[in-house]
Amino acid sequence: DAQGRYLYSVHILEDITENKQAQEALHRKNRALRALSDAGLAVVQSPGETELMERICRIAVEVSGYSMAWAGLADPDGPKRVRPVAQYGLHGDYLEEIQVTWADEPLGRGPTGKAIRCGSPVVARDLLQQPDYEPWRESALRHGFASSIGLPLMGGQSCLGALTIYASQADAFDDEEVGLLGELSQILALGIIALRDRRE
Numbered sequence: 001d002a003q004g005r006y007l008y009s010v011h012i013l014e015d016i017t018e019n020k021q022a023q024e025a026l027h028r029k030n031r032a033l034r035a036l037s038d039a040g041l042a043v044v045q046s047p048g049e050t051e052l053m054e055r056i057c058r059i060a061v062e063v064s065g066y067s068m069a070w071a072g073l074a075d076p077d078g079p080k081r082v083r084p085v086a087q088y089g090l091h092g093d094y095l096e097e098i099q100v101t102w103a104d105e106p107l108g109r110g111p112t113g114k115a116i117r118c119g120s121p122v123v124a125r126d127l128l129q130q131p132d133y134e135p136w137r138e139s140a141l142r143h144g145f146a147s148s149i150g151l152p153l154m155g156g157q158s159c160l161g162a163l164t165i166y167a168s169q170a171d172a173f174d175d176e177e178v179g180l181l182g183e184l185s186q187i188l189a190l191g192i193i194a195l196r197d198r199r200e
Contacts, residue, residue: 025176028177031063032064032177035059035064038063039055039184040187042055043187050085052192054086054087056188058088059184060088060163060165060181060184061089066165066166067143067145067167067168068090068165069088069165070084071084071086071087072085072112073161074116074160079101080102081102082113091166094139094140097139099135101113104117109132110132110148110150111124111150112150112162112164113150114132114150115159115162115164116162119152121151123147123173124147125170125171125173126146126170127146127147127170128170143166145166145167146172147166147169147173148165149164149165149173149178150163151165152189153192160189163188
């Protein structure tokens, strides 16, 4: 200082990035586990297929924290359209703006169509960059979607349709979350089959 004395200042910095990431991962996992629990109750309490699909879509948004979810059935004949049956989220008009098929054509190469064709989850990590997402990109970005996942609804060896979920951030679906959401779609598929068997 002005009197010629040495002054010392000690600063301690701690990087808490790993702790924050671990907390966020645990939070996401807990949300997914709660969603699975709520889905099991929905299967027991739903009187029909449409109601069950609506409840699962609501769980994906309200419990799991995603922007929107919809469930569609795969029409087996003709142009192989995916027929939306239920949806939940603030972006209900999104489905009115788009067409989705499960044929191997441009309208069937998004996560929903691919999931139905191949029978496994398909993630679109960044809708802005994904080439196959071109037919729906403009509408998806207008609604604030940045990533999505298509989850097949498997009924034995055949696929009944898909559960499609959207997130507002890119890379929203890590491997663990894909596995847990895959379990959610399995619960929905088993519920649909059980309801159909009961009706028959």
